Every structure is written in C-alpha cells, then in structure tokens.
Amino acid sequence: MSEITPDVVAHLANLARIALTPQEIEKLTGELGAIVDSVAKVSEVATPDVVATSHPIRLVNVFRDDVPGETLTTAQALAGAPEHDGSRFQVSAILGEEQ
Amino acid sequence: MTSIFASAADQAAALASGAVSSVELTQQHLDRIEAVDGDVRAFLHISADALTTAAAIDARRAAGESLPELAGVPVAIKDILCTTDMPTTAGSRILEGWTPPYDATVVARLRSAGLVPLGKTNMDEFAMGSSTEHSAYGPTHNPWDLERIPGGSGGGSAAAVAAYEAPLALGSDTGGSIRQPGAVTGTVGVKPTYGGVSRYGAIALASSLDQVGPVTRTVLDAGLLHDVIGGYDKRDSTSLKDEWPSFAAAARQGAQAESLKGLRVGVVKELDGPGFQAGVSQRFHETLALLEKNGAEIVEVSAPNFEYAVAAYYVILPAEASSNLAKFDSVRFGLRSKVTGTVEDVMSATREAGFGDEVKRRVILGTYALSAGYYDAYYGSAQKVRTLIQQDFAGAFAQADVLVSPSAPTTAFKLGEKLNDPLAMYLNDVTTIPANLAGIPGMSLPMGLAPEDGLPTGFQVMAPAHEDVRLYRFGATLERLLEEQWGHTLISQAPDLSTSEMLTAAEGAL
Numbered sequence: 152m153s154e155i156t157p158d159v160v161a162h163l164a165n166l167a168r169i170a171l172t173p174q175e176i177e178k179l180t181g182e183l184g185a186i187v188d189s190v191a192k193v194s195e196v197a198t199p200d201v202v203a204t205s206h207p208i209r210l211v212n213v214f215r216d217d218v219p220g221e222t223l224t225t226a227q228a229l230a231g232a233p234e235h236d237g238s239r240f241q242v243s244a245i246l247g248e249e250q
Numbered sequence: 251m252t253s254i255f256a257s258a259a260d261q262a263a264a265l266a267s268g269a270v271s272s273v274e275l276t277q278q279h280l281d282r283i284e285a286v287d288g289d290v291r292a293f294l295h296i297s298a299d300a301l302t303t304a305a306a307i308d309a310r311r312a313a314g315e316s317l318p319e320l321a322g323v324p325v326a327i328k329d330i331l332c333t334t335d336m337p338t339t340a341g342s343r344i345l346e347g348w349t350p351p352y353d354a355t356v357v358a359r360l361r362s363a364g365l366v367p368l369g370k371t372n373m374d375e376f377a378m379g380s381s382t383e384h385s386a387y388g389p390t391h392n393p394w395d396l397e398r399i400p401g402g403s404g405g406g407s408a409a410a411v412a413a414y415e416a417p418l419a420l421g422s423d424t425g426g427s428i429r430q431p432g433a434v435t436g437t438v439g440v441k442p443t444y445g446g447v448s449r450y451g452a453i454a455l456a457s458s459l460d461q462v463g464p465v466t467r468t469v470l471d472a473g474l475l476h477d478v479i480g481g482y483d484k485r486d487s488t489s490l491k492d493e494w495p496s497f498a499a500a501a502r503q504g505a506q507a508e509s510l511k512g513l514r515v516g517v518v519k520e521l522d523g524p525g526f527q528a529g530v531s532q533r534f535h536e537t538l539a540l541l542e543k544n545g546a547e548i549v550e551v552s553a554p555n556f557e558y559a560v561a562a563y564y565v566i567l568p569a570e571a572s573s574n575l576a577k578f579d580s581v582r583f584g585l586r587s588k589v590t591g592t593v594e595d596v597m598s599a600t601r602e603a604g605f606g607d608e609v610k611r612r613v614i615l616g617t618y619a620l621s622a623g624y625y626d627a628y629y630g631s632a633q634k635v636r637t638l639i640q641q642d643f644a645g646a647f648a649q650a651d652v653l654v655s656p657s658a659p660t661t662a663f664k665l666g667e668k669l670n671d672p673l674a675m676y677l678n679d680v681t682t683i684p685a686n687l688a689g690i691p692g693m694s695l696p697m698g699l700a701p702e703d704g705l706p707t708g709f710q711v712m713a714p715a716h717e718d719v720r721l722y723r724f725g726a727t728l729e730r731l732l733e734e735q736w737g738h739t740l741i742s743q744a745p746d747l748s749t750s751e752m753l754t755a756a757e758g759a760l
Contacts (some may be wrong), residue, residue, distance in 0.1 A: 160614060167572060167617045168579075169610055170598040182672055183615055189673055190561040190628065196638060197631035204636040206458050207444045207486070208715055213487040227351035233586035240581050241321020242593040 155184040254278050258323050258417035258471040263309070265322040272304035272311075272322030276366050277422075279324045283368070283415045286747040291390050292410035294329050295336050296369040297449050303366045310364075319498075320474055321364025326416035328407050329370040331379055331462070333357050334439075336367070340453045341375040341385040341403075344604030345584045354451025355424045355461050355486070356420060356479040363478045368416050371406030375425055375606045376575065377455045379403050380678040383669050391665070392435060394705055394744050398662035401431030407465040408435040413747055418475050419465040424455045425563055425683025426658075429694035433657035433708025434493045436696045436740045438725075440476060443715050444689030445490035447476075448483035456570035457488075459563075459686045467741050469695060469725040470505065473497035476718070490716070504726030511545035513724065516650025520556040521681050527660040529700025534656045537697045542729055551649050553642035556684050558635045563683045564676055565619050565632035572616030578604065611672060615699045640688045648713045652724055655681050657694035657708030678721040683739040685712050693721040695729055696740035707741060 157180050164171040171179070224240060234241040254275075256264070264270045269541040280300065287293055297303075307322040327333060330340045332350035339345040353361070360367065374384035382405030384659045390405040392398040393413040400409040407419035408431030421428040423441035432439030446464045454460060464475035483489045496535045517538065522531070542548050579587040580600035587599035605613070619628040646653055660680060670674045685692040692713055697709035709728070713720040733739055 155618075157617075163614045163617045163621070165598075166621070167613050168576075168594060168601055169605065169613065169744045170595075171610065172602075172604040175610065179611060179614060180609060183618070185673060186564065186611075186615060186676075187618070190564050190632075193558055193561045193565060193631040193635050194627055196555060196558055197634035201634040202632035202637050203630060204640060205633060206489065207636075207640070207687065210445075210488055215484075222345075223351050228582075230351055231348050231583035233580060233584070242581055243590070243596055244592050247592045247595075 155180055156189055254282050254384060254414045254417070256417070257468045258320065258466060259474060260318045260321050261323050262474070270657060272307045272366060273301055275322065276300050276304040276324050276368070279368055279416060285516055286413050287415060289391060289396055289747065290393055290409050290415070291388060292371055292406045292413065292414045292415055293326070293369045294339065294341070294372050294387055294406070297336055297367050299335055300324065300366055307364050307366065318363040318478070320418075320478060323365055323418060324368045324416055325360055325475075326368050326407055326410045326419040327357060327360075327364045327373050328404055328419065328421050330422050330453045331357055331374055331420060332453070333367065333370065333661050336370050338370065338453070339387075340377070341373040341387065342604065342606070343386040343585060344578050348583050350451070352451060354598070355448035355483045357451065359479050360420075365418070365478070371410050371419060373406055374403035375609050376453065376571070377403035377422060377424055378571070378574035378608045378612055380430060380675055381665070382406060383665060384606055386606055389406045389665055393747055394436065394695060395662065398664055398705070399434065400663065401434040401658070403427040404431050404465065407693055408437050408439065409436070411435075411465055411467055412437050412741060412744060417467065420462060420475075420479070421465040422452055422460055422462050423682075423686065424459045425567065425686050426679045429682050429692055429708065429710060430658045430679065432465065432694040434706060435663035436706030436744060437695050438469055438472050438693070438695045440464050440472045440693045440718070440721060441685060441691060442476065442480065442718050443490065443691045445488045446492070446691070447480050448486045448489055448720060450483055450485040454574040455494045456567040457574060457743070458570060459567065461686075465747055466738070469693075469722060469729045470498060470501040472693070473499075473501035473722045492716055497719060500719045500722035501726040504723035505730050507723070507727045509545035509725060510541060510724070513546045513652070514549055514650045515541055515546045516549050516551040516646050516653040518556070518646065518653055518655050519550055519552050520554070523657035525659060526656060527702075529702045529705045530656045530658070531694070532658060533698040533700065534709065537728070537732070538654075540735065541728065544731055549650055551653065553639070553640040553644040553646055553684070555642050559639055559684045559687055560633040560676060560680055562639070563613075563679070563687060565628045566636070566687075568612040568616030569619045569629050570616070572620065574617065575609070575613055590632070594683065629637070636687050639684055643684070643688045643690060643714075652720055654713040655710045657681060657710040661703055661705035661707060681710060688715070691718040691721055694726050695725050697732065698736070699743065700738065725729050749751070
C-alpha cells in the first residue's frame with residue numbers, strides 16, 4: 152500500500168499552492184492512495200538497463216539569434232491581469248510578518 | 251442548395267461555385283446552434299464576429315480573389331486554444347472571462363485560410379478528463395443520446411460536429427481527447443504526429459504528449475483541416491521541420507482506391523481483449539473481415555508493454571501538468587481571490603477556488619510523483635516505460651504498415667456513471683494513450699453502431715511517426731468501404747435533435 156496520509160496530502164497541497172479544505176484533504180487521501188497503488192506498477196518493468204525517454208520524438212534544443220522579435224506590448228501583457236498599475240503587475244506583500 | 255448537413259468539402263465546393271455565400275452558410279450554422287445547443291451544450295462562447303468574417307470572405311470572392319479551399323467554411327475551436335477575439339477558459343473557473351492577447355498559431359492559420367470561427371467549444375477543465383463532466387461550466391451532452399457523455403476532453407468539439415453545429419472543429423489530444431470523443435459521437439478525429447501541428451497558444455496540459463488536430467465528420471474533411479493547421483512553427487520549440495504531403499490529397503486518393511491489396515494491417519493483441527464491450531469487439535472484427543475481403547493482410551502483433559501504458563501516462567501527465575499549471579498564480583491573468591495576506595496566501599486561495607476536483611487531484615498527484623525520494627520510482631520509471639512502448643511500436647511497425655484497434659473500449663456511458671471513480675475514468679483511455687506516449691499519429695473513424703445500445707463505435711488507425719499520410723489514405727478507403735456496405739454515412743443515423751428538443755419542451759410543459 153502507498154504512504155499517502157492526510158499529512159502527506161496537506162504537505163503536497165502546500166507545495167502546489169492549493170489551500171485545500173480538511174474535507175478535500177480527507178477525500179484526496181483515499182483517492183490518491185488508490186491511484187498511486189495503481190500507477191506504481193511502472194516500476195515493475197523499469198529495470199536499470201532501460202533508457203528513459205523524455206520526448207516521443209528525438210529533438211535538439213532550439214536556439215536563435217538574440218535579436219528582438221515580435222513581442223506583446225506592455226498594455227497587451229497587462230490586459231488580463233487582476234491588478235496592475237499601468238506598467239507592472241500588482242500583488243500583495245511578498246513576505247509575511249514572520250519573515 | 252448546400253446545407254449544414256453536407257461535409258466541409260461539399261460546403262467549400264458550394265461556396266466556390268457561388269451556390270451559397272459564406273454569410274448564408276454561417277447564418278445556417280448559427281441558427282442550428284440556437285436550435286440545438288441548449289440541449290447539446292457544445293459551446294462555451296459564440297463569436298460575435300462570425301457573420302462579419304463571413305461577409306469579408308464573400309467580398310473577397312466577389313472581387314475575384316483566388317481563395318484557399320476552405321475559405322468561408324465555419325469552424326469551431328476548442329477552448330484550450332487562445333483566441334484574441336473570444337474568451338479562452340480551457341473549461342476552468344480560474345480563466346473565466348480571460349481574453350488572450352495573442353492567437354494560437356493554429357487559430358491564426360485558420361484565419362489566414364479564410365475559415366470562419368463560430369465559437370469556443372466545451373472541454374474537461376484543462377483537458378483533464380474523458381467525458382467533459384470536469385468542465386467548470388457543466389457537461390456537454392452526446393447528440394446521439396443526450397443523457398450520455400460526448401467523450402473528453404474534447405467532447406464539445408466532437409458534439410458540435412456530430413450535431414451539425416459546425417462542419418469542422420479543432421481539438422487537442424494528450425491521451426485520446428480527440429479520438430475517444432470521435433469514437434463515441436460517430437465522428438472522425440486525428441491526433442497528428444507529435445510536433446506536426448504547432449502547440450503555440452494551446453494551453454499546455456502535458457507538454458511531451460499534447461497535440462492539436464482536426465475533428466470532423468469525414469476523413470477528407472480532416473485532411474483538409476490538417477493541411478491548414480499543420481507544418482513548422484518557429485514559435486513552438488518542438489515543432490517538426492518535415493515537409494508534409496497534402497493529407498487531403500491522400501484522403502482523395504484513398505477514397506478512389508480499388509483495393510487494399512498488399513497492405514499489412516496489424517491488430518494489436520493487447521488492445522483486442524476481454525473488458526471491451528461486446529458490440530465494440532463485434533464491429534471491430536467485422537471491420538477487420540471487410541478489410542481482409544478487400545485485399546488487406548491482417549497480421550496479429552504483440553505490444554507486451556502496453557499493459558503499463560495507462561500507469562505511465564498517469565504519472566507523466568500529472569507531473570507535467572503540475573508544472574504547467576503553476577502559471578495560474580493570480581498575478582498575470584485570470585482569477586484572484588479576495589483574501590488578504592501574502593501573495594502566496596492569495597495564490598493558494600485562488601487556486602483552491604479556481605481549480606476543480608480533477609485538476610486538484612492531478613496537480614497533487616504530479617507534485618507527489620516529482621517530489622524528492624519518489625521521483626525515480628514514479629517519474630523515472632514512467633519514462634522508462636515510455637521507451638519500452640516505443641520499442642513495442644517499432645517491433646509492430648516492422649510487421650505492419652498500420653496498426654488498428656477499437657478507439658475506445660465502450661460506447662458512450664451515462665453522464666455521472668464514472669464521475670466518482672477516477673480510476674475507472676482513467677482506464678477509458680487504454681486504447682489511445684500508447685500513441686501519445688510514442689508520439690505517433692492516430693485516427694478514429696466510425697465503424698458502426700453497437701448492436702446492444704445503438705450507439706457509435708470507433709476504429710483506431712495508427713501509423714509510424716511522420717507517416718500521418720497513411721492514416722488518411724487508409725482511413726478514406728475504409729470509410730468508403732463501410733459506407734458502401736451500410737448504404738449511408740454513420741452520422742446520418744443520429745437522432746434528429748430538433749425533434750428531441752421539441753419532445754423535451756413538451757415534457758417540460760407537462
């Protein structure tokens with residue numbers, strides 16, 4: 152069986168920045184446990200001699216010359232922001248009081 | 251008089267001959283949406299510009315301009331694709347009302363080819379699902395039976411095409427989101443070779459698996475749309491530089507082919523087993539017999555590692571999704587919670603309020619799979635399974651020119667039936683996931699109605715990477731053979747929605 156406990160789910164939710172409710176944590180603990188047990192079978196055939204594949208088609212990184220291209224204007228980039236001051240995105244405090 | 255019931259190719263021919271104008275054709279589709287979409291709910295947004303766009307195409311044609319083949323034909327666009335003139339939500343509350351500042355490359359290509367965007371289609375939130383029930387805006391209903399799922403995640407695009415609300419639509423396929431909805435709605439859907447169609451402006455789910463492709467009623471229509479959207483895009487770093495042949499030409503050639511003589515059709519043993527609905531298996535084997543009768547050589551191939559494909563997929567997808575969805579942070583676009591606190595408090599509250607259950611489930615699962623101490627056991631192992639599946643495909647394609655299977659293990663299930671059982675929902679993708687893991691192209695086309703429930707079943711064709719052209723040539727031949735046998739197209743057997751709507755209204759009145 153997997154090691155998915157409510158504490159593990161709460162920790163993962165914190166890492167993923169999702170403020171789950173206690174009810175959601177409880178429900179997800181059961182669901183994730185079942186899913187993790189089911190997907191764990193990948194390790195059965197993943198022996199050391201098998202090479203890992205990250206992309207389906209062999210690709211090389213793409214480089215281009217460092218010249219300005221077609222980019223969004225500041226107004227376009229800010230158009231969908233919940234809050235901005237006309238030139239920058241606005242957010243609440245970056246640091247909490249204890250920091 | 252061409253109607254909305256004609257194929258996109260026939261609608262295009264009628265436009266070219268002047269038998270109908272784009273404004274007329276677009277208005278007919280808008281009327282159809284008005285009449286049936288209250289029941290089907292395929293669309294999240296209807297374009298306010300469709301008739302203006304259509305009029306501009308008519309004016310260019312009237313001025314004697316030579317236009318691309320599909321100019322003036324309406325098209326529906328899955329809501330995962332960015333559009334500057336319509337909101338783009340990917341089926342999520344977190345993007346409610348967001349209008350992107352740029353077009354996806356595929357959308358820009360539709361526009362420059364003169365197609366007329368009708369609206370944005372419903373989908374499972376961020377394409378996570380197989381039924382559209384995970385859309386934050388409510389499910390889409392299958393036009394064949396309004397109480398059943400239209401498949402997912404692209405159920406909106408498939409249902410729009412099946413209900414004649416649009417002749418063409420775009421979808422995206424990460425683990426079957428084009429092909430499985432195609433199967434359960436009696437339509438055609440193609441997942442191109444990974445990198446064959448640009449992903450720029452397609453909101454990313456799992457970047458190593460996602461691919462945009464056509465959703466249509468005929469193989470030729472899929473080829474026509476694929477020709478418009480495909481090809482290299484410098485804005486997508488995984489875009490392939492292949493010179494692609496015309497897929498429409500391949501479909502036209504396939505439709506004329508006298509026989510399938512000499513073609514080796516590989517039946518994947520692991521995708522033809524117990525657990526499939528009896529009527530799906532029956533139609534699949536009847537189709538194999540039809541192929542054999544027309545000269546194809548049926549060979550059985552084995553892909554032993556496909557058994558691990560679903561497990562690998564549900565490690566790789568959540569891992570990549572948990573990373574891709576980090577951008578929904580309440581800062582640059584979309585929803586922002588009203589809570590007070592640090593930026594991280596606001597972020598966490600926003601993601602709690604803006605993401606649905608399935609998105610939360612997969613983001614947390616992906617975070618787990620990528621966390622220190624578990625990475626090798628899950629993500630590392632899943633990537634090795636990916637290699638094994640690619641090796642299975644390489645072995646299979648050494649013995650066969652195309653591989654085939656049912657597109658989905660069952661016909662459309664009832665809305666709500668699998669909603670509370672995530673694992674059962676995941677297993678629905680068993681037939682389609684291997685192609686995504688290997689990056690190869692796949693097509694689903696109708697293979698008949700299951701005798702036990704009268705609902706559509708789909709036949710999946712897969713080809714080696716870069717060989718999408720084989721899908722179109724073979725698919726068009728098979729489509730013709732099946733339709734000759736039936737004496738009609740499969741989609742023509744779908745119930746008359748305008749009647750069902752009247753029935754619903756009458757029942758409501760009682």
